[in-house]
Amino acid sequence: xxxxxxxxxxxxxxxxxxxxxxxxxxxxxxxxxxxxxxxxxxxxxxxxxxxxxxxxxxxxxxxxxxxxxxxxxxxxxxxxxxxxxxxxxxxxxxxxxxxxxxxxxxxxxxxxxxxxxxxxxxxxxxxxxxxxxxxxxxxxxxxxxxxxxxxxxxxxxxxxxxxxxxxxxxxxxxxxxxxxxxxxxxxxxxxxxxxxxxxxxxxxxxxxxxxxxxxxxxxxxxxxxxxxxxxxxxxxxxxxxxxxxxxxxxxxxxxxxxxxxxxxxxxxxxxxxxxxxxxx
Amino acid sequence: xxxxxxxxxxxxxxxxxxxxxxxxxxxxxxxxxxxxxxxxxxxxxxxxxxxxxxxxxxxxxxxxxxxxxxxxxxxxxxxxxxxxxxxxxxxxxxxxxxxxxxxxxxxxxxxxxxxxxxxxxxxxxxxxxxxxxxxxxxxxxxxxxxxxxxxxxxxxxxxxxxxxxxxxxxxxxxxxxxxxxxxxxxxxxxxxxxxxxxxxxxxxxxxxxxxxxxxxxxxxxxxxxxxxxxxxxxxxxxxxxxxxxxxxxxxxxxxxxxxxxxxxxxxxxxxxxxx
Numbered sequence: 001x002x003x004x005x006x007x008x009x010x011x012x013x014x015x016x017x018x019x020x021x022x023x024x025x026x027x028x029x030x031x032x033x034x035x036x037x038x039x040x041x042x043x044x045x046x047x048x049x050x051x052x053x054x055x056x057x058x059x060x061x062x063x064x065x066x067x068x069x070x071x072x073x074x075x076x077x078x079x080x081x082x083x084x085x086x087x088x089x090x091x092x093x094x095x096x097x098x099x100x101x102x103x104x105x106x107x108x109x110x111x112x113x114x115x116x117x118x119x120x121x122x123x124x125x126x127x128x129x130x131x132x133x134x135x136x137x138x139x140x141x142x143x144x145x146x147x148x149x150x151x152x153x154x155x156x157x158x159x160x161x162x163x164x165x166x167x168x169x170x171x172x173x174x175x176x177x178x179x180x181x182x183x184x185x186x187x188x189x190x191x192x193x194x195x196x197x198x199x200x201x202x203x204x205x206x207x208x209x210x211x212x213x214x215x216x217x218x219x220x221x222x223x224x225x226x227x228x229x230x231x232x233x234x235x236x237x238x239x240x241x242x243x244x245x246x247x248x249x250x251x252x253x254x255x256x257x258x259x260x261x262x263x264x265x266x267x268x269x270x271x272x273x274x275x276x277x278x279x280x
Numbered sequence: 281x282x283x284x285x286x287x288x289x290x291x292x293x294x295x296x297x298x299x300x301x302x303x304x305x306x307x308x309x310x311x312x313x314x315x316x317x318x319x320x321x322x323x324x325x326x327x328x329x330x331x332x333x334x335x336x337x338x339x340x341x342x343x344x345x346x347x348x349x350x351x352x353x354x355x356x357x358x359x360x361x362x363x364x365x366x367x368x369x370x371x372x373x374x375x376x377x378x379x380x381x382x383x384x385x386x387x388x389x390x391x392x393x394x395x396x397x398x399x400x401x402x403x404x405x406x407x408x409x410x411x412x413x414x415x416x417x418x419x420x421x422x423x424x425x426x427x428x429x430x431x432x433x434x435x436x437x438x439x440x441x442x443x444x445x446x447x448x449x450x451x452x453x454x455x456x457x458x459x460x461x462x463x464x465x466x467x468x469x470x471x472x473x474x475x476x477x478x479x480x481x482x483x484x485x486x487x488x489x490x491x492x493x494x495x496x497x498x499x500x501x502x503x504x505x506x507x508x509x510x511x512x513x514x515x516x517x518x519x520x521x522x523x524x525x526x527x528x529x530x531x532x533x534x535x536x537x538x539x540x541x542x543x544x545x546x547x548x549x550x551x552x553x554x555x
Contacts, residue, residue, distance in 0.1 A: 008377035009385070012434075015371060016388035019431060022403050023391060029406065040406060047409045098303045105299030122543075123536055124311070126480055128487040130509035131535075134528035135314035137516065138321075142314070158306025188296060213394035219491040220509070224516050238398035239495040250406075253399040264394050268387045275390075275432065276439035279477050 023261070030254045031062045034247025041246070066251030077241070077252060084233040084256075087149060088215045091156035096208045098158065103166035104192050118167055124160040133220050140225060151225035152233075156215055162207040165278035169203040170196055172277070205267055206274020216260050321525035336526035346527065348503060349511040353531075355418070356507065357486040360425050361479050364433055368478070369471075371430070372438035386438075389431025397491035400424060404496065417497060417504045424492050429485060433478050440474035441467070469553050476546045480539060 029037060036055060043051030070077050106117045136155040145151050173196060181191050197204065217235050226232060232240075234256050241249060264271060325332035340346045371389075375382060404413065404420065413420060444467050452462050490509035493501060499514055500506075508531050515524035 008374050009379075009381060010374075012371055012375045012378060012385045012389070013381070015430065015434075016385040019389045019392050019427065022400070022427070023395065025407070026399060026403055037406065044407050045410045047411070052407070098306065101299045102303035105296050105303075108296035108299070119543075122480075123539070124307075126484040126535065126539055128484065128508070128531055128535055130487060130490065130512045131528040131532045132311070134512065134516070134524055135311055135318050137314075138317040139310045139314040142317075154306075155310050158303070158310050160303070160307055160311070163303070188299075192299075209394070213396075217396040217398075217491065219397065219494060220513070223494070223513060235396055235398055235491075236495075238396075239401055246405075249402045253402045256396060257399050260394050260396070261391070264391065265387075268390070271390065272386065272435060275435055279436045279474065280440060280443075 023257075026250055026253050026257065028056070030066055030250035031064065032250070033061060033063050033065045034245075036061050037247045037250065066248055067255075069245075070248050070251045070255065074248075077255075080234050080237055081255065084216065084235070087152050087156075087233055088212060088218075090153060091159075091215050092208060092212045094157040095159055095211055096162065096204065099160075099162040099166055099207075100192075100197065100204065102160075102163050103170050104196055106163070106167045107170045107196070108188070114167075114171075118164060121160055121164040121167070125164045129220050133224055136221070137224050146225060147227045147231070152218070152221055155221065156218075159211075161214075162211060165207060166200065166203060169200045169274075169278050173199045202270045202273035203278045204274070205270040206272075206278070209264055209267055209271055212263070213260055318525040318528055321521045322529045324522050326520075326522055336522050337530060340523075340526050340530060345506070346511055349506050349508045350531075352418075352504075352506060353487065353508040356421070356425070356489055357483045359422060360429075360482040360486045363422065363426060364429060364482055365437075365475060365478055367426070368430055368433035368437050371434040372441055375434060375438050376441055386431065386435055389434060391431070392428045393432050395428070397495055400428075400492060401495040413496070414502075417493075417501065420496075421489050421493055421505055425486065425489055429482070433482075436474050436478060437471065440471055444470045472546060472549060476542060479542060483535065483539065 029040070032040075036058070040052055040055045043049075043055055106114050106121075109117065133155075140146055140151045140154070143150075145154070177195060177199075178191055181195055186194065218233070219235055222232050222236055229240075238249065238252055238256060241252060322336050323333060324330060325335060375385060378385065404424075408420070448466050449462055452466055457465070487507075487509060490507055490513075493505050493507060493510070494513075497505060499510065499517070501510065508527065512524050512527050512531075515527060
């Protein structure tokens, strides 16, 4: 009898390829000139895979035209890029600092109180984005901050998203380690900075990355908070340049995508560890 | 005097509460207090001034637009669970059997999770024919959903599969238990917490599909993908506070109720397994 050969890596390999192919395509398309992109789109709408392949394999056409146009000819784009950075970085940093502090506080609470708080933060984490944005809108409106950057910053900074997962991770630190430090005279602050943060470094980095990716990609918040569409960050604006200059949108996408992509690749091990630790 | 001493002692004893303070203050100002404003608007009449009881909710339930939106949001959440969890579970089994390239595969599968929606949309518009993009919009969104989160759920499930003791499975195999029985009686109990966590995350993330839907089809898509988020966002743009408030409260209520039931059931099951 012939034994059937098994390739356990086959299906995961195909899935992994399917996961990265769109990303590689975007990187590739950004080096094509505008007319090539339009040809590709035309072939796609004719439902003509052979035509698409012909356009894609025509490597003689490769050029940096898109990048030149986006970086030099339209300063507006770069301005928006930095504007997005300005919105997202403070949110990520402060949200993580506050969440680590709150999670540590919950960890120190008595078991029962902690459990109740944890359930509350679980529900907050699972709130549908659009439903959470409505109370945010009323708060910002009362504070007369609609249309300003604070309308994005404040709800973002105080977003309770990472607390549930962080607390779950912190609770896994052995009680004895903390007790030992306390009997040696370490205060709560020292326990936090010397034991709890180093022990949950992976999850903190992972959640920080996910928070960064979430706000780099925000759509609901700016749509509601900014009254003037010209204030929209890249996450919404990118779909608007497409309409008049479709050929540029790939270079624009790459510049928008690269920072978060590189960060995630750089911190991939922490991300994986953090996801698996915090979910179990 | 005495009172002051006891206050000070209370503060010293509950020093850990200071760690909670900044987060709680922000939560109260930007989430809890305005939630009560939301609740109040949802109970008022259309002008937003007079108390009108459940009028807004009745109108919502009777409105065909809201029902359409609620139906689509439910399909996205349930469809996401039904598709993502079995596929991820299958992939998790396969990934755990891999000897080479396992880490690479898992890393690559995680990447789509951080790709911004706007970039996904640019890609789809370049390669998909109009016919598919605009006539099969629900399928397109579901495909994006799978593409984005399959790596995340495969990782969670494969980590939880690793916690099944190999001796248990071997012992069962020796005793002649079939693959189905091994899966149901030995592996599944270990998987339940991870599966429940996956269901929770899929439900929450299914609402994020609004981003792709909005960037692809704008604020008023065809009937195929009109979701709760469109409904709420359009009510905000029209400054219809009572309508948007009632829709937000109702959505939150339904989502929370179903998730709490799920969490409760999971607790009961795991207690039953241990006991």
